Amino acid sequence: MATCGRKTANLVLGLGFKIPSICVDTHVHRISNRLGWIRTRTPEQSEESLKIFFPKLYWIELNTILVTFGQNICLPVSPKCSRCAVLKFCKRIKVGISR
Template sequence: MKAKVKKILALLDEYYPKDIKCYLNYETPWQLLIATILSAQCTDDRVNMVTKDLFKKYPSLLDFAEADLEELEQDIKSTGFYRNKAKNIILCAQKLLEKYKGEVPKNIDELTQLAGVGRKTANVILGNIYGIPSIVVDTHVKRVSYRLGLTKFTDPTKIEFDLMKILPEEHWIRYNTQIIAHGRAICTARNPKCEKCFLLPYCQYGLEERMGAVSER
């Protein structure tokens, strides 16, 4: 496994930029936190469309803390699960102001105590805001890591801990962004482009699919 991981990471570095890229638009740590809460079961592109106007309407954390629940629900409706998200955003903003003086904590235990914040959201903050090595298991990282055989689990937390064991810590953050890029361009959920994938020799799923296609001829 160690040799396989080393080759996969080298190829990812060859084909994708090494710099960290966050696909959510934000200007402040609390804006990224809110955007990431909105991104649950929603595409980053949709979230960016919503937050473009949302952060103008609510320019401060206090504005979110004092927001009218029903009005905020309508503001974010297109992101899905808007009732829970609106409630969590207001509660999260209130706690950030009351307990942390408006600062977003840099500790995963404190972050996950905020309303609507799970390990995925917390790790987005740790990696993108504070540069703390973290692994964000979004839908792309979950799918591609499983297909590559880097984990046998489908539970995001178990996948996160599996990846932490086998990936060098200095590669954690850029693994997130590189795999997201690969998942969008090549290893899509439906009809993955296995024939174009530079990771195919190391991909359990891709090799099995290829063998299946050959045997059907």
């Protein structure tokens, strides 16, 4: 799509047209690295790494799940680790202080 960025284009492809794509925003990038699924520096690198990590079946819903999780539990600063359902699987990469 010529008039929008990669993130928006992938969101439209996935949610609008059901074409498997991974929409990587700040939450998806941060959480995927924090959990230790991938080790990337940019959203573009995260998208490519997540395509390898997850089967296509999960690509479309990944953004919605991780954005909600990132807004409510896995916050950028002082995440609510004590309320996290996946804490025992989390590598807590770059987590300083948590609640």
